[in-house]
Amino acid sequence: MSEDRTTKAEVIARSLEKVSDSKGLEAIGHGLGWGIAAMAIAAVFLALALSPAALKWDGHLHPQTKCYEVKEIAGELVKFNTCTGEAEKISIKAEASAK
Structure with missing residues (x-):
């Protein structure tokens, strides 16, 4: 039974080694990096676009009536x-x- 466990562990270790050496993980890392960079740039453009509206906002979602x-x-x-x-x-x- 210990031989079965050792062989299963070896098989898992070999498969992980193949995955870690593959170019797929590198591509995923590059994709995630470019995606995060694109989201940061989009957030900057959104902040610049909304800043005039934010300067005029009085903090109320609905117009305040005479109370x-x-x-x-x-x-x-x-x-x-x-x-x-x-x-x-x-x-x-x-x-x-x-x-």
Whole structure:
């Protein structure tokens, strides 16, 4: 049984030796190298093409609407944030100093 294992190991070693000596691995390596280089060049061109759009982008995917509304409820001014749903009372003195 040990002879069978040795012969199988030798057969595997010989086949690996043939593969490692073949030109196929070299061609695969060259192909991968050229592919990675082409992807790097494409990434540079893509970055250059998208840079004007990136400079104008304000960070929002959708246009932002006016989120604040001021309403008078029971004689008091209340500032509502319609985007988040928060409400805050406003005193008239704070409003006058803001102007």
